[in-house]
Amino acid sequence: MSTGSRNRSPFARLRSRIFEWGGTLLAVEAALVYLFLYLPIVVLIALSFNDSRYALVWQGFTTEWYEALLAGETVARVNPSAAFSALVHSVEIALVTVVASVVFGTMLAFALDRYDFPGKGLFTGIVYMPIIIPSIVMGISLLLFFNIVGMSLGLHTAAIGHIAFDISFVTIVVLARLQRFDRTLEEAAKDLGANELETFRYVTLPMLKPGIVAGALLAFAMSFDDFVVTFFIIGNQNTLPIFFFSMVRQGITPGVNVVAALIIVVTMGVVGIAQWFEGPIW
C-alpha cells in the first residue's frame, strides 16, 4: 500500500487515508448516535433536579420538586394524586390486556404454526395489520364502532382496544419462538408415554416460556405506553400517557420534569433488569 501510494493523486491518497481511519470514523459516528439517543433523557433527568421554576438553564441542584410531589403537593399544575390515579388506571388496563392477549396470542401462534388452511396468507396479513396501520386510524375506527353499538367509553373500552393490537404483538413473538422449536421433542415425550396435556405442560410450555415472557413484556409496554388509541376510546378517564400529554401541552415545568424522570427511570430500570435475566428481548 505505502509504496504504491506515492504516485497516486491527492484525492486517492485522501481516500485511502479515510479507509485507514474508517473504523474510527464509524466508531465516532456510532458514539454520536448513542449521544443523540441518550442526551435528551439525561438532560431531562438532570433538569428534574434543577433549582428553578421556569428556566431551562441550570440554576443549582435541588430535590425540592421530588419532595413536594412525594408529599402530595401540586407542583406547577402537576397534581400528584391525579398522576397516581392515572398510573393505577394504566396498570389495570395493562394487566388485563397482557393476560388476555398472552392467552389468545399464544393460542393463535399455535394455530398459525401447526395448521395449514385455505386463506392462511390473508389471515396472517390481518393478524399483522394492527401493528402496521397508523394508531390514529385504529383509535378513531374503534371510537366510531363503540359509538354505533352504544358502548359507554371507559377503562373497559380502552382495554378492548389494547387487546386488539397486543394479540398481534404476542402472536408474532411467540410464533417466532415456535418456528425455531424442535417438534421431535414433543414426539419423543409422547413416545415415552406422556399424554397431550403432559407433553404441553412439561415440554412445549417450558420451551416457549422465553417467547411468552418476551411477548407479555412487549404487550405490557405497548399497552402501558399507548397514547393515541387510548386517547380516542377512553372517554373522560385518564391513563398515565394521557395525563402526561395534557401536562406537556401546558409547557415545560419542574413538576412535569419529575414525573417524566420517574417514568423513564422506572420503565428503563424494569426492562434493563428483565434483559439482564432473559437476554436481549425482541
Add this chain to the structure above:
Amino acid sequence: MASEHKSRERDVESGPSLRQRIRRSRWTGFAVNVTPSAFWLFVFFLVPLGVMFYYSFGQRGAFGEVLVAPKYLGLQQYRLFFVPEDASVFQAIWWTVAWLLEAIVPTNLQFAAGEPTPYVQLTLKSIGYGLLATLVSFAVGYPVAYYVGRIAPEEYQDLLLVLIILPFWASFLVRIYAIQILLSGNSVLTNALGFLPFYEAGQSLMNSQFAVMVGLVYIWIPFMILPVYASIEEIDFTLQEAAMDLGANKLQAFRKVIFPLSMPGVVAGSLLVFIPSTGAYVIPDLLGGTNSQMIGNFIAAQFGAAGNWPLGAAGSFTLMGIMLLAIALYQKYGSADIA
C-alpha cells in the same frame, strides 16, 4: 400428530361416536386455538375499520351531523379530498404532478394552471416527511449498525444492541417531551449551538419542521438500526476478502458485495421507519407548529374540532392506502416476511 390421530381412529373397530370424532379431529384444536383471537380481531379491528370505510362515503349534514343512510352515500368525500373544485379528475392528476415537479425542480416555472387540494398537498407533504425521516435514519443508522455488527469488539455487541433498544421501551411521550426540552430556547443544546452560522444562540428550534424531523428520527431510528444489524450480522465477510483478493478496493467491495447483501435489512428498516413516520400524529402535534402538521393531525382534527367525520374517514383510508402501497412495494422488492 395428525397421522397418529388417524391411525388411532382406524384401530377403533366399532367406529367412534360423533363427540369422540369431534374431539379427535385434527381441526378441533385449530378451531379452539384460533377462535378467540379471530373473534376479537374481527369484532374489534376489522368491523371498526369497515365502519370507518363506510363512513368515508357519507356526508356531513348542515349541523355537523353524519349522514350515512344509503341515499347519501357516494364518493363525494374522496372527490373533495383529491379533486379541486371546478376541476376534472384529469386536471387534478396533472395539477398534482405539476405541483410535485415545481417542488422538486428549483425553478420558478408554473407548470399547471391550478394547485391540488390542500388535502392532497398535506398528504404529499406527509409522505415527504416520511421519506426524509427514512432517508436520515438510513444515513445515520446504517453506519451504526455496521459498526455494531462488524467492527465493535464481540463482547460489547450485545450491550451496544441493548443500548439501542432500551430507549424504545421508555415512554414515547416522555421522550418527545425530552426532545421538546432540548429544542426549546435557552436550553443546553440551543445555547451550545451558538457557533453555527445563521443561528443565534439560545433561539428556539421548536414548532418547526426541523423539530418534527428530529422527533421522527429520534423515535424511529432504532427500527432502522436493528434490521440492518440483523442483516449485516448474517453476512459472510470472507466474501469481502474474496472481492478484495480479486482486485476490488475496500469501497468497491462494500458497494458491490456487502451493501447488496445487507439490503433486506435496509428495506425492512425503511418500511418500519416510513410507515409510522408518515402516519405520525403525536410528534407533529407536540413538536411542530401550524406549518408542520401532518395528515394524522388532519384526521384527528376532522374527528374533533373541525367536525367532518366522513372527510376524516376518507383521509384515514387515503393514509391506509399509502401504507398498503408501501407494504406491497416491500413485498415485491424486499424479502417475504415483515418485522
